[in-house]
Amino acid sequence: DQQVKQNSPSLSVQEGRISILNCDYTNSMFDYFLWYKKYPAEGPTFLISISSIKDKNEDGRFTVFLNKSAKHLSLHIVPSQPGDSAVYFCAASFFWTNTGNQFYFGTGTSLTVIP
């Protein structure tokens, strides 16, 4: 069963506007959340992360919001740029000291920023 869900397969936004990508999860034990960006024929590139003890983390144009009660996180990109066009994956994990922290990924949202 899919523990991390991205219900919007695609999103189109005008350049300069805000892009909001959403992600829901089912396992309340997750304590670390990340967003990855992926261009075609390349591996996912780490973008931003947030620990469950926070509800917001900001890095330049990228902000991740975490709502633990709703089991929901979102990525805001503002202002959006054409180079942001890519597939965005959210991921979640819980850290077990003896087995590491495998990531559980959503199915991705393809963002297109229109010039």
Next chain:
Amino acid sequence: GAGVSQSPRYKVAKRGQDVALRCDPISGHVSLFWYQQALGQGPEFLTYFQNEAQLDKSGLPSDRFFAERPEGSVSTLKIQRTQQEDSAVYLCASAGTGGNQPQHFGDGTRLSIL
């Protein structure tokens, strides 16, 4: 290089052949992960190494899949008697020590089984 390196980038094999996929992690990263990504899906966990120890192989889909990391650096994922459903992108990721750490991915190996 500074990133995770995977080879080959593309591999085509006939059904029933064995294949070996290589991952060279970021220098000094003790944690190494293998993921399988099917078309239109997110990466799915296969197995995890801490140094040379394989601590979790719960995601390997069958006993035809085998991974090793004998010296705690380079890792190889081997698939024996390949089947068409093995066609996917195989991603390797490495991470540093400490608490929650982002995993850094290679560009993957795209495996096609004919």
